[in-house]
Amino acid sequence: MQAVLNVARNAVQAVGDQGRVVFRTRAERLLTIGQKRHRLVLRAEIEDTGPGIPDELRDRVFYPMVTSKPNGTGLGLSIAQDIINQHGGMIEFSSQPGQTVFRLYLPLEGAYG
Numbered sequence: 001m002q003a004v005l006n007v008a009r010n011a012v013q014a015v016g017d018q019g020r021v022v023f024r025t026r027a028e029r030l031l032t033i034g035q036k037r038h039r040l041v042l043r044a045e046i047e048d049t050g051p052g053i054p055d056e057l058r059d060r061v062f063y064p065m066v067t068s069k070p071n072g073t074g075l076g077l078s079i080a081q082d083i084i085n086q087h088g089g090m091i092e093f094s095s096q097p098g099q100t101v102f103r104l105y106l107p108l109e110g111a112y113g
Contacts, residue, residue: 003083003091006076007046007102014050014100022047033090033105040108041089045101053095061093080104 011021024045031041053061062081067074077091084091089106 003080003104004044004046006080007091007104010076011046011048011050011100011102014048016050019049021049027108028105031105033088033107036088036107038107038109042104042106042108044104044106046104047099047101049098050100052097052100053093058095062091 008021008023015021022045024047026043026045028041028043029039031038033041062077063074064078065074081091084104084106087106089104091102091104093100093102095101
């Protein structure tokens with residue numbers, strides 16, 4: 001829950017008073033996360049219509065203390081990634097002006113194979 005809240009807070013702040021934040025969920029079958037293959041994985045997407053993530057931050061967006069906001073702490077995405085990793089999942093993103101999508105993957109069953 002905290003990981004989703006952290007990513008959603010960033011999305012809401014990115015769009016401000018105008019724009020849109022969309023949440024999507026889907027079940028993925030037979031997905032490999034790290035070195036483990038999972039029969040069933042939850043994919044949760046948080047998409048916003050904000051300005052996008054600046055190019056200079058893309059490689060470091062999950063590092064602690066990295067932010068483009070004047071009053072940001074730079075901890076939200078780092079904490080979200082840590083939580084997702086602790087649950088055997090992964091988080092990734094794609095971003096361009098007008099569309100940023102964060103995808104959170106969480107195994108729903110144990111790994112196999």
